[in-house]
Amino acid sequence: MRDQFTATLKTIAEKDKNVVLVTGDLGFGVLKSFWEELPHQFINAGISEQAMTGMAAGMAIEGKTVFTYSIGNFPTLRCIEQIRNDCTYHNANVKIVCVGGGFVYGSLGMSHHATEDLAMMRALPNLVVMAPGDLVEAECATKAIYEYPGTCYLRLGRGGEKRIHNRIDNFQIGKAIKILEGEQVVLFSTGAIVDEVHEACDILKKSGITPAFYTFPTVKPIDLAVIRECAGRYDLIVTVEEHNIVGGFGSSVAEVLAELKSRKARMLKIGLNDTYSSIVGTQQFLRDYYGMSARKISQIIKGVVNE
Numbered sequence: 001m002r003d004q005f006t007a008t009l010k011t012i013a014e015k016d017k018n019v020v021l022v023t024g025d026l027g028f029g030v031l032k033s034f035w036e037e038l039p040h041q042f043i044n045a046g047i048s049e050q051a052m053t054g055m056a057a058g059m060a061i062e063g064k065t066v067f068t069y070s071i072g073n074f075p076t077l078r079c080i081e082q083i084r085n086d087c088t089y090h091n092a093n094v095k096i097v098c099v100g101g102g103f104v105y106g107s108l109g110m111s112h113h114a115t116e117d118l119a120m121m122r123a124l125p126n127l128v129v130m131a132p133g134d135l136v137e138a139e140c141a142t143k144a145i146y147e148y149p150g151t152c153y154l155r156l157g158r159g160g161e162k163r164i165h166n167r168i169d170n171f172q173i174g175k176a177i178k179i180l181e182g183e184q185v186v187l188f189s190t191g192a193i194v195d196e197v198h199e200a201c202d203i204l205k206k207s208g209i210t211p212a213f214y215t216f217p218t219v220k221p222i223d224l225a226v227i228r229e230c231a232g233r234y235d236l237i238v239t240v241e242e243h244n245i246v247g248g249f250g251s252s253v254a255e256v257l258a259e260l261k262s263r264k265a266r267m268l269k270i271g272l273n274d275t276y277s278s279i280v281g282t283q284q285f286l287r288d289y290y291g292m293s294a295r296k297i298s299q300i301i302k303g304v305v306n307e
Contacts, residue, residue, distance in 0.1 A: 001157040001192065002030050002099045004135045008142040009067060010034050013041050018063060019146070022056055024049045024070035027099065031069070050079040053094070057086035060093040065146065071100040072112040076153070080120055087151045088126040094152075095145050096121075101131060101155040101191050102242030103277070103286040110276050114155070118190075119247025121153045122220040128173055129220040131155040131249075133194030134164040137217045140171035148173060157192035164194055164215070176223040182212030185301060186234040186265075188227075190216045190249045193242040196287060199294035200240075200301070207298070209305055211238075219249050227256045231263035238268045238301055242292060245271040268304055270297055 010033065013019040021034055022043045035042040045052035049070060056066040068075050075096050076083070087094045098114060105112035122129045128148060132138040138156060145152035168177060176188070180201055189197040194215050201211050212234065214226060230237055237257070239250035250269035257267055272290055279289065287293045291300060 001132070001135060001138045001161050002027070002159055004138045005097065005142050005154070005156055006030050006034055008139045009146075010038065012143070012146050013038050016065065017041065019065045019067070020059060021067045021069060022052055024052050024068070024074055026070050026074075049074050050082050053079045053082035053096075054086050056094045057082070057090065057092045060087075061090060065093050065095070067095045067097055069097045069099070072098065072105050072114045073117060076114070076117045077120060083121075083127075083151070084124055088124045091126045091150045093149060095154060096152070097154045097156065099156050100158050102193065103283040104158040106277070106283050106286045107280050109280050110278070113277055115242070115244050115272050115277070116247070117155060118219055118241070118243050118249055119251070122252065123247070126151055127220065128152040128218070129155070130173070130218050131191035132217045133189065133192060133215045134161055136163065136165040136168055137171075137177075137215070140168050141217055144171060144173050155191060161192050162195040162198070164198060171217075174218050174221040174223060176214045176216045176226040178212075178214050180211065180213040182210045184211075184234060185209060185236045185238065185305060186212040186214065186230045187238045187240060188214050188216055188249075188253060189240040190219055191242055193240055193287070193292060196292060196294045196297060197240050200297040203294060203298040204301060207302055209302065211301070216249065219252055222252045222256060224256055227253055228260065231257055231260055231265045234265050236268060236301075236304065237265045238270060240292065240297060241271040242287065243271050244274055245269045246274045268301070270300060
């Protein structure tokens with residue numbers, strides 16, 4: 001996913017010399033082709049994410065379109081004050097890119113787990129929050145935030161994510177994408193956990209449950225129309241995110257449901273159950289440990305449906 005982002009941004013930057021990529025001393029293996037071919041549009045700000053963000057805001061106010069880039073929590077939680085005061089307050093044209101959403105850097109421990117970022121970022125006014133699920137969504141989201149005249153957050157996986165879409169027609173910020181038609185149960189996911197959810201749907205079908213499935217590349221603004229339609233059509237809405245269940249994607253969906261005058265569906269949130277991971281391991285190991293693997297997702301849903 002990060003390679004797709006870099007390739008897409010390089011194509012954009014070749015045509016628009018006002019595009020600048022700023023890294024917090026990370027990503028050199030991935031960003032090498034960008035800085036070699038576009039050295040005047042690339043800055044290494046060093047391990048100084050707060051300064052990187054303030055500098056990006058200043059350049060944006062002077063007419064640049066600036067992408068900041070780092071891993072895990074570093075471009076977000078480490079510099080949340082600068083994002084709030086320098087970027088979103090001024091509606092500056094800064095695009096904050098996190099590589100390693102969720103447990104991508106699971107073996108490096110809790111400090112590198114990005115499991116509160118969606119909640120923190122979506123709480124800020126004037127900020128678009130995006131978490132694409134596969135390479136196609138990542139490419140579309142990169143193009144979309146470039147064209148959007150304001151501050152955006154782009155949460156990426158790392159690499160090796162499964163390709164879910166062959167193509168996406170009419171990709172738009174704030175619009176969910178239907179993957180599967182189904183009955184009784186509908187699954188919503190955001191970010192790279194989409195591959196686990198897609199596999200969970202296959203497991204559920206074998207047990208006699210045929211779920212519908214939507215991916216939400218945009219967490220904010222959330223797709224109100226899809227949520228409202230599904231609330232009246234299905235018995236159960238299940239949100240899945242590689243993130244704390246408090247304040248994130250599931251909470252965003254729950255806020256919409258809470259304001260409906262009437263609805264058919266009840267709701268189930270699957271994610272990190274309001275805790276920090278005190279263990280380390282691969283992303284796949286941690287997903288399974290905390291109930292976010294395809295096997296665990298399908299087991300949880302079957303248990304609720306069979307109640």
